[in-house]
Amino acid sequence: MARRDLTGAVDFSVLERLAAGDATVVEEVLDLFREQAALWAPLLDASSPGWRDAAHTVKGASGGIGAHALAEACGQAEACSDELAQPALDRVKDALDTALADVAAYLHERALQSLRAS
Numbered sequence: 693m694a695r696r697d698l699t700g701a702v703d704f705s706v707l708e709r710l711a712a713g714d715a716t717v718v719e720e721v722l723d724l725f726r727e728q729a730a731l732w733a734p735l736l737d738a739s740s741p742g743w744r745d746a747a748h749t750v751k752g753a754s755g756g757i758g759a760h761a762l763a764e765a766c767g768q769a770e771a772c773s774d775e776l777a778q779p780a781l782d783r784v785k786d787a788l789d790t791a792l793a794d795v796a797a798y799l800h801e802r803a804l805q806s807l808r809a810s
Contacts, residue, residue, distance in 0.1 A: 697797040701790040704798055706758030719802065722795050725757055729792055736769075736785050738777040744770055747784060754791060762787040 704718075711717035728749075735746035751766035765787040769780035 698794050699790055700794075701759060701761055701787070702794040702798070703758035703760065707756065710756065715802065719799065721757065722799055725753055726792060726795060728753060729788060733785065733788065736781045736788070738774065738781055743777060743781060747781070750784065750788065754788075757791075757795075759787070759791040759794075762791045 707718055707721060711721065732746050732750050734740070735742050736750070737743060740746070747766045747769045751763045751770065754760075754762040754766065762784070765780070765784045769777065769784050772780045
């Protein structure tokens with residue numbers, strides 16, 4: 693996996709700007725995002741009583757790293773009635789998977805660059 697595998701699901705310049713270009717901070721935030729995603733994903737199910745809170749949390753975190761499509765999908769899910777929630781949450785999960793794939797590719801590329809610089 694490398695930068696060429698990026699889909700554009702995450703605009704990493706958003707986080708890079710927020711972190712003032714500090715690569716260590718960028719990597720820590722992305723690692724935290726991945727760890728938290730593992731906790732959020734099971735809650736993104738209409739049968740979970742906390743699904744709306746999970747979608748709201750993912751929306752905020754995804755906006756902070758530049759995953760705009762994921763944030764938008766979360767906002768749409770939050771606005772859904774309970775009866776229409778599952779299809780919207782499925783779109784959130786798909787967008788989360790795509791964002792996580794971009795995060796993995798981005799971090800892999802950064803690791804390769806670090807090795808090359810050594």
